[in-house]
Amino acid sequence: MKITEHLKNAKSTLFSFEILPPLKGQSLRELLEGIAPLMEFKPPFVDVTYHREEYIYKKHPNGLLEKVSTKKRPGTVGICAAIMNRFHVDAVPHLLCGGFTKEETENALIDLNFIGVDNVLALRGDAPKAERFTPEPAGHSYASELVEQIVKMNQGKYLHEETENSFHTDFCVGVAGYPEKHFEAPSLKFDLKYLKEKIDKGAEYIVTQMFFDNQKYFDYVAKVREAGIDVPVIPGIKPITTLSQITMLPRTFFLDLPDALTDELEKCKTNAEVKEVGIAWAIQQCKELVDAKVPSLHFYTMSKADATYKVAKEVF
Ligand code: FAD
Numbered sequence: 001m002k003i004t005e006h007l008k009n010a011k012s013t014l015f016s017f018e019i020l021p022p023l024k025g026q027s028l029r030e031l032l033e034g035i036a037p038l039m040e041f042k043p044p045f046v047d048v049t050y051h052r053e054e055y056i057y058k059k060h061p062n063g064l065l066e067k068v069s070t071k072k073r074p075g076t077v078g079i080c081a082a083i084m085n086r087f088h089v090d091a092v093p094h095l096l097c098g099g100f101t102k103e104e105t106e107n108a109l110i111d112l113n114f115i116g117v118d119n120v121l122a123l124r125g126d127a128p129k130a131e132r133f134t135p136e137p138a139g140h141s142y143a144s145e146l147v148e149q150i151v152k153m154n155q156g157k158y159l160h161e162e163t164e165n166s167f168h169t170d171f172c173v174g175v176a177g178y179p180e181k182h183f184e185a186p187s188l189k190f191d192l193k194y195l196k197e198k199i200d201k202g203a204e205y206i207v208t209q210m211f212f213d214n215q216k217y218f219d220y221v222a223k224v225r226e227a228g229i230d231v232p233v234i235p236g237i238k239p240i241t242t243l244s245q246i247t248m249l250p251r252t253f254f255l256d257l258p259d260a261l262t263d264e265l266e267k268c269k270t271n272a273e274v275k276e277v278g279i280a281w282a283i284q285q286c287k288e289l290v291d292a293k294v295p296s297l298h299f300y301t302m303s304k305a306d307a308t309y310k311v312a313k314e315v316f
Contacts, residue, residue, distance in 0.1 A: 001044070001090060001118060002118050002119060002170075002204075003044075003090070003092065003172050003174060003204070003205055004172050004204050004205060004232075005172075006090070007232050007295045007296065010295070013289070013290045013293065013294055013295065013296060014043070014044055014295065014297070015041040015042065015043050015296065015297055015312055016044065016045050016047070016296045016297070016299070017035075017038060017047070017298065017301050017305075017308060018046070018299065018301060019031065019035060019047070019301055019303050020048075020049045020051070021073040021076055021079050022073065022075070022303070023073055024073065024074060028075070028079060031079075031303055032083070032086060034303065034304070034305050035305050037309050038305050038308060038309060038312065039087055039089075040312075041316045043089055044089060045090040045091070045092050045119065046083050046089055046090070046091055046092065047091075047092045047121060047207075047298070048080050048083070048092065048093050048094065049073075049076070049094050050076045050094040050095060050123075050125075051071060051072060051073040051074075051076075052071070052098045052099035052125055052126075052128070053099055053128065054069070054072055054129065055067050055068065055070075055129070056070055076094070077093060077108070077112060077115065080093050080112070080117055081115045084115070084117075090119060092117075092119045092121055093112060093117060093120055093121070094120070094121045095108065095120045095150075096123050096125035096146075097124045097125055097135060097136075097141065097143060097145065097146050098127070098133060098136075098139075099136065099139075100140075101137070102140065102159055105146065106153070106158060106159055109150060109153055113167075113171075117171075118170070118171065119171060119172045119173070119174065120171050120174070121173075121207065122143050122146040122147045122150060122173050122175055122198075123146075123175070123176055124140075124142055124143045124146075142194070143175055143198055144194065144197045144201050147173050147175065147198050147201045148201045148202070150169075150171050150173050150202070151173065151202035153168075153169045153171070154168060154171060154202075172204050172205075173202060173203045173204060174203060174204065174206065174234075175195070175203040175206055175207075176206070176207060176209065177195055177206040177207070177208045177209070177220070177233060178191060178208065178254075179209065179216045179217050179220035180209070180211060180256065182254075188223065192223060192229075195224065195229065196227050196228060196229055199229050199231055203231070205231050205232045205233075205234060205295075206224070206229075206233045207298055208220070208235050209236055209253055209255065210237065210249070210253060210255065210300050211235070211236070212238075212240075212255070212281065213256070213258045214289060214292075217235050217294075218292070220233070221233050232295040234294070234295050234296045235294050235296075235297065235298065236298050236299075237282055237285060237286060237289075237298065237299050238282070238300040238302075239275075239281070239307040239310075240261075240265070240274060240275075240278030240281070240282075241274060241278050241279075241307045242275070243268065243270070243274050245274075245278075246262070246265050246274070261277075261281050264277045264281070265277055278307065279307055279310050279311055282311045283314045286314075287314075290315060297312075297315070299311070
């Protein structure tokens with residue numbers, strides 16, 4: 001079922017979450033066992049991230065380094081099939097511009113349609129580490145172009161006109177939004193202009209980057225509405241669970257932690273203490289968001305479900 005239908009049918013705020021495919025060489029069973037307890041909160045959908053290739057350097061006996069491209073977390077499509085099969089919930093694969101030609105995107109969408117996926121989150125993706133984002137020679141530069149391709153397939157328009165009598169897919173397309181602005185955008189106004197472009201091209205809902213200050217989400221939604229965007233804006237939630245995340249999250253996701261939170265985190269000496277503070281903060285955030293009748297609380301589990309479970313248990 002489409003995310004938009006899930007949201008329309010909901011009588012109150014829904015629970016949903018995102019997982020990462022396991023690292024290459026690890027089994028899927030552990031991941032599925034790990035998220036099984038979260039089914040208690042009846043998520044109508046689970047997002048599965050996509051990870052483009054990364055570069056690693058192999059040292060040869062003669063001392064020379066070889067740059068090798070590898071995907072560390074393959075398997076997004078297979079995991080979607082496994083999730084739908086095991087838990088009978090909708091799986092939402094993330095689809096990227098980066099690393100894909102339009103032809104590869106078309107073929108991925110055909111695979112997703114064949115396994116029964118109804119929704120995709122269309123993203124540009126980041127550049128490989130320490131590089132600037134560059135599209136594939138026959139790929140997309142921005143998520144809006146990817147949205148356009150998916151919507152055209154929904155109209156039976158494939159890349160090559162000779163694909164006659166084309167089957168119409170019927171994907172519901174979501175896109176990303178950034179309450180604290182996308183890091184490359186020179187201003188929030190600029191960023192919202194291109195968010196609107198994604199919606200105008202056919203995206204039907206927005207999932208936000210994680211934030212730790214609800215006011216930033218509320219202000220963002222107000223500006224999204226002012227920009228003429230009227231689709232649901234699903235807030236992204238991440239309970240902080242380790243000492244390293246206190247600096248890693250702001251550095252990686254270009255966001256601020258509020259003073260009241262960092263004051264508490266500064267007192268923590270162990271991961272266990274951080275986790276307690278992180279969970280308490282997320283519970284308070286979620287309760288306020290539920291009171292504000294947000295469409296769904298979408299958790300970034302990073303494939304570790306216990307903190308999300310503790311938060312959801314207090315909120316749902
Ligand atoms: P876009 O919407 O294309 O925007 C990228 C930047 O370009 C923005 O600064 C925007 O303002 C600007 N821009 C857009 N259109 C134009 C234009 N026409 N002209 C000029 N500027 C323009 N990454 C992954 O690799 N895998 C994932 O699974 C993944 N999941 C995510 C899930 C969520 C909910 C979020 C919020 C992010 C996720 N990301 C993921 C990260 C995302 O790929 C990066 O943040 C990426 O840098 C931007 O992607 P986007 O789709 O927002 O890009």
